[in-house]
Amino acid sequence: MKLSMNEATALKCKGTSLEQDLALCEKYGYDMIEIRTMDCLKDYLAKHSIDELAAYFESHPVKPWAFNTLEYFNNLPEADYKETLRKLREMCEWGKKIGCKTVITVPTVGLKKVTRQAIRKSTLACLKEMGEICGEAGMRLSVEFLGHPEASINDFGEAYDIIHELDMENVGLTLDCFHFHGMHSSLADLAQADGKKIFIVHLNDTEDFQFGALRDDDRVWPGDGCIDLDGILQTLRKIGWAQDVLSLELFRPEYYAMPADDVYRIGKAKSEAVIARNF
Template sequence: MKLSMNQATCLEKSSLEKDLELCEKYGYDMIEPRTMDGIPNYLKNHTIDELAAWFKSHKVKPLAFNTLCFFNNRTPEDYQKVLQELRQMCEWGKKIGCKTIITVPTVDLKKVTRQEIHKSAVKCLKEMGEIAAEYGMRISVEFIGHPAASINTFGEAWSVIEDVDMDNVGITLDCFHFHGMGSKLEDLAKADGKKIFIVHLNDTEDFPIGSLLDEDRVWPGDGCIDLDAIFQTLKKIGWQEDVVSLELFRPEYYKMDPEDVYRIGKEKSEAVIKRNF
């Protein structure tokens, strides 16, 4: 099982250049570059061709772009901006060898029915999937385990993916978000493991379902999520991606030396991985 680092884990004290260096130093296999800040900041002093050359000459590889935000139930104008961002990521992906784009559903919709959300998500993802396919790319939908998110459980996300029915459109299963709104292992057990494109590894403090925030994330194994049950279910349904990605948004971890975050993150992640694979 390979281990990836999501750039969000060292958000305040690092950079894409530093993260790449630390991934290599501490034996991470892959990285999730952030498209909101990581890559744009890198491109202030470098070119995308330089980043492509780095990946070609090093063991560490790009796992997925994180993140194309708020794709469903948008105004026509805002949705066109989403598609522009998608094409930009696809161009970057073609250059650096990154095959997957993570996208998240819109939050804070006002009085929109579940049926309208589902219909919009399916329509948008079909179009996004067709664009991505032109570049040999995949779209991976990350449901958000919070009441404000328009798609906030695995079951809802899987229903959308089933109706989209495209080989290059699947799901990002973030363990924190799976727990956050009480997603059910029974729903995961009914899914096709080949459509689980990305798995984010993390844990959380034991706050009530529906009240958790990203800042409540903790090292894998230090919280209340039944990570073993999630991974054992993934194995049963034929999940085949062979990589998990550490993603934390813990304010205390942002204050730490990034070297310590990478070292501890590797130790905590490998303990969970070794129990299950």
Template sequence: MRLSMNEATVLEKSNLEKDLALCEKYGYDMIELRTMDCLPDYLKTHTIDDLGEYFKTHHVKPLAFNTLCFFNNRTPEDYQKVLAELHQMCAWGKKIGCKTVITVPTVDLKKVTRTEIHESAVKCLKEMGKIAASYEMRISVEFIGHPAASINTFGEAYSVIEEVAMDNVGITLDCFHFHGMNSNVEDLAKADGKKIFIVHLNDTEDFPIGSLLDEDRVWPGTGCINLDEIFQNLKKIGWNADIVSLELFRPEYYKMNPDEVYRIGKEKSETVIKRNF
């Protein structure tokens, strides 16, 4: 089992150059590139070809672009902006060997029915999937485990993916989000493991379902999520991606030396991984 680092874990005291160096130092195999801040900041002083050359000459490789935000139930104008971002990420992906774009559903929709959400998500993802396929890329939908998110459980996300029915459109299963709205493990047990493209490893404090925020995330294995149950079910359904990605948004961790975050993150992650793989 390989380990990736999501750059969100060390936002305040790091940057893409530091993250790449720390991935190499601590033996992380892959990295999730932040397209909202870390990658654009890097491109102010480097080119995308520079990044591609780095990946060619170092152990660490790109896992995914994170994140293409709020794709469903948008105005026509805003949706076109989403598609433009997708084209940009895919063009970058071709340059650096990154094959996956993670996208998240829209939040804070007002009085929109579940049927309307489902239909919009299916329609958008079919179009987005075709665009990604033209670049030989994949779209991975990350449901958000919070009441404000339009798609907030694994079961809802999987029903969308089933109807889209495209080989290059799948799911990002974030353990925090799976727990956050009490996603049904039976839905996971019935899923096709090949449709789960990305797995985010994390844990959380034991706050009530529906009230959890990203800041409540903690090191894997130190919170209340039944990570073993999730991973054992992933194994049973044929998930074979062979990589998990550490993603935390803990304010206390942002204040730490990034070197320590990478070191502790790997130690905690490997403890969970070794129990299950």
């Protein structure tokens, strides 16, 4: 099992940058990196070219796992949706350059009194168009449902049903363990899924607050919280999930106050302990 670092995990640590994250991934033996496009990559490209980043990945052991994150895509005003498509095309161009094959996207948050039928209709139409754009570039689109009451898609079963109906080979799901737990998604639903439709798995844990009340800063190191990580990972194995990469993603304020070096070191040890007992 390979381990990826999502840049959010040390995003606000002192001196954070894509360059630092790559160096720490290499120092602590992370195999992959999830690149944050809205800040880390943006800051990198203000001083470097995408060709320089491509050269780095060609000559170093750390490889790009996914672009995180394309916000938002469904039930948007036309101008906002067009901007989402522009960003997607840009990410696809970057991906072709550096060998990153997957774009993670998240559903719109904060919609006011929109029916589930309208959300589903918009989601299917948008993902079809976005999937076609990715397909033309040889890329995958991975949809991350958000375990939050205000997210338009916030449950694994609902998200999977949409992906299943869409039935595009290059469009699948990101299963974030925190979001899976956050709105009490069902292991029974996961057990009925096709593991090949799950492209990305985010590894994390959380404090034991009530369902629907969890927020990103409640995340803790894998194994230090209340999520049934073993249940999720063992179920993924049973349904044929074969991506062979777990990606550590945290947003913990206490961890941001630590040296980034410590975050990478502890994150690796905590993640490997969970991986060792499941794979």
